[in-house]
Amino acid sequence: MPSDPPGTGWRHLRDLLACELELPAGERPERLRQLEIAQPAIARELADLLRADAVESSFLDRAASPVIGSDGDPASGGEVAPERLEGVLRPPARLGPWRIHEQLGQGGMGTVYRAERADGAFEQDVAIKILRRSVDTPDLQRRFLRERQLLAQLDHPAIVKIIDGGVGPEGLPWFALERVAGLPITRFAADGKLSTRHRVRLLRDVCAAVDAAHRRLVVHRDLKPSNLLVTPDGRVKLLDFGIAKVLEVDEGEALTQAGSRLLTPQYAAPEQILGEPVTTAVDVYALGVVLYELLAGAVPFERATTTPAGLALEVANETLIPPSRRLLAECAMNLDSRRRAREVTGDLDAIVMKALRPEPAERYASVAALAADLERHLLHLPVEARSGNRRYRFGRFARRHRGLLAGGAGLALTLFAGISTTLYEARVARGERDAARVQAETSRRVSEFMAHLFQQADPARTRGALLTAREVLAAGATHIERDLAGDPKVQASLLLAIGAVDRDLGLFDEARPLLERALDLRRRNFGPEDLATAEAQFELGSLDRYLDKIRQGRELLSHALAIRERELGPRHLEVARAHSALGILLRFDGDSPAARREFESALAIAAALGLENEETGRWQNSYGLVLADVGDNSGAESSYRRSIDVLQRTAGADNPLLALPLDNLGMLLRGEERFGEAEPPLRRALALVQRTWGEHHVQFGTALNSLGTLLMDSGRCPEAIPLLRRAVDVYTAALGPEHRFIAYPLISQGDCEMNSHRPSEALTVYRRALALRAGAHPDGEDEPIAEGRDRVGTALLALGKLEEAEEEFRQALAISRRNLEPASPPIAEHLMDLADCLERAWNRHGRAGGRELVESRADYTEALGIFRHLYPAGHTSITRATAALARLELRPLAQARDQLSHPR
């Protein structure tokens, strides 16, 4: 909506779009063409939107991260499905002299029941309305009863009489009303297909009754069709007069924002929604809304926001479309709505617009004046309303109320208060040694701190800007530094808490200075060797992995570990946890041998303590990873299997965590070419992932990729390809089309194409994979790029494009030489491929290719040397390289023989 004022353009367009979507697709072009002639710009936008609607499988169609179950319906998730709640308050059996029967209806203010006199005094059937808001103080009750007296005196044939009333159990006020058989006015008009004039007459009658009430100084405040009934013989009956007033909390106060929640937003005047003083003008407005609805078949504004602040914002941005225009925009534009639009254009438009002016002072001065104008219209006399402007923007109104609209800022603020208090308390509960001692004092300080923070982020100070959670955190951190300097222990705990929140939010760079400061304070106040200091070290050390500050993290965690060992003894769960955290960091740093020792320690403590649970199951899995890193495949295998066993027993066979050791086990077995054994765990992991994360999650893509790649390795390409294609789709949808992960299933797909002797198809997918990797590593220097180039080279080679292939292999080799140790498998593989390429070039060029022969031989030889260095004698790679060299040595002989037998 680039140029439109917010709201107006879109709402109009939205309604057009909704209409368009209701049409059969075949009829849309015709309608668009018509619109094109009348409103070309709108038609263009509409066409854009129709194309936007046609987008399939958008990420919007699944909830943010699909839950269990493929239909995206979280309710199907079993354990997390909240039951449907139909519950309403159970009514008391009796109220005063009335026996309560079945429920007749339910509205914003309360529930209506049929009731009859139970004391046998006389027979009388009534409707009893029990209100939602309790009046539970003696003062409120007195006021309620006084109000009820006033209402009972309101005697008008068109106003439903209040027969009785009181305060029931739980302080809920109730009224007994005359029972009326009637339909809401709009329903009555629609059902009876009433003419425009008839509708106007009905509303005029309503106005007369409302005017009578106003003369007795009773404002209705909640006029809406469900309160405006029409009996079968066509007489209007008004319900609920003055009840909104009864519900007001404080008589001295104008209707507050809180009070406005009792109203029906669609019919409430802007000043009610904004909590300004209420006068009879609110009833004028509501009658204008009802008239609009009677004429156009819809309320002018839908206003479904539930929060007062949101509603206020909405109201300030509304622009009224005259009822006749609304009719013309209707979907099924038929003769009837055209005729209606003609009838409404002019007087009735003007009357409605005047009743609906946002400024009370610009509306009709009274309901009587509105009634009089309707009467004039019915008599075909000039109406008063047509002297003013017909269109009115809310702009000026909104400007006057800007202050009110900024109320959202408080929200972000309280949010922070909540977080840090709880965190603080959680930490205390966790058993920080001196926490109990300082708790009383700190909680006082914490409350002061929060109070201050509230002032800091007062909308007045922030000029109404809405603060994000992060900004509030930042404000909090500054405040801690400055104002809590006198109380370093509290300061440290709060900093630790905020730092942990930042870290958990992924705000690693922001978290670090806070945690550093907390550690510094703890060191100085508890000493460097205290458990409190260890806690800060532990938190900061666990963060450092994310910041690539491995060495520092290692020191911190080692020190925390040492303190805990000394203070808690070597066999303590906290010590084991420190070992595990250190192990994770070390493995991340590539120091798997050291990581292995840490996990061994953690697991030994767990065994000594007799612990077997989800946590130790995870440690077993991590232990397996480091064992695999150091080449102990059989140790890794049994550790994964133990992890699976422990998790199954302690966390359940369908625990999502199981997917990790299952996938790790499967991939390990795949590496050992034990394809048959690898398949079951990978299939099980896939099923778990599917059930846990759903079919749109990146983890599902990964599980598909694992299984697909396994099947490709086992030579089952027809089965592998659908899985790999799906993995590409899942990754693309979940991570965007440029994520480097997509390259993995693509490469496996390409390998399948190569196996099936379709090099040009392989080349296409390999090139796509390479492009993705080049995007992820723009300097072009990373190993995955070398791998990608090598794959592209093999496809080119198979296509006979030797020069292009040679270039790819040389690039790949150069990259790997820069990145890796000289004796690395990828280098050897690139050398083999390059040598193969050169060999063929030499073969093609004949004697002129002496250079190729020499270099090919050198490359094969180097590759063989690397393989011999890496693998035991007899390894397939060594055989492969040896065979290639032998073949190369035989080439000149073969060529010489060829030339001898076929002389030119």
Place this chain on the structure above:
Amino acid sequence: MSHDRDEQEPAGVASQRSEVTLLLDEWSRGDAGAFDRLMPLVYRELKAIAARQMRREPAGLTLQATAVVHEAYLRLVDQSRVQWKNRGHFFAVAAQAMRRILVDHARARQAAKRGGGHAAPSLEDPPAVESGVSPLELLALDLALDRLAAADPDQARIVELRFFAGLTLEETAEVEERSLAAVNRDWRTARAFLHRELGMAAPAP
């Protein structure tokens, strides 16, 4: 909210539950302040549940936004006492809180741009996309939702309820106290709006 610990269910869950239920009551009875008091409770619980999921080092299970919201509902709202209307209010708060959590996180991930390393895809180390949506998509959605809210707050809220709290159309209609047809219409047109804003529509022929 440490990474390596499992917190027991706090003893205060029951009292928290009745507090939330009470605040929902107060809100539906018109106390606007109840919303502001509710927000931190809900946000906090969402974060705690999310942290429990994500804390599983080294597994790094990613966060399932909608599951988190529903779990929070079960933990925070007294099922026997809540009125259905209040249930709707809860989801309105939770969807908003969830949106904020995910957007904050996505922003952080974008800023950090970490994880572009070499590792092949593994369940061990999934990229940090907690919503099943890429951080960039999420941030773009956040901005587009703001624009939608400026044009029509109802529609933006429906998207929040559907996308961030994972409500079905039927549940959304129930929560919004509107007809299924009206909610469906608003959803479908909002979806088109967002697709257009996010540049997902096919170009004009």
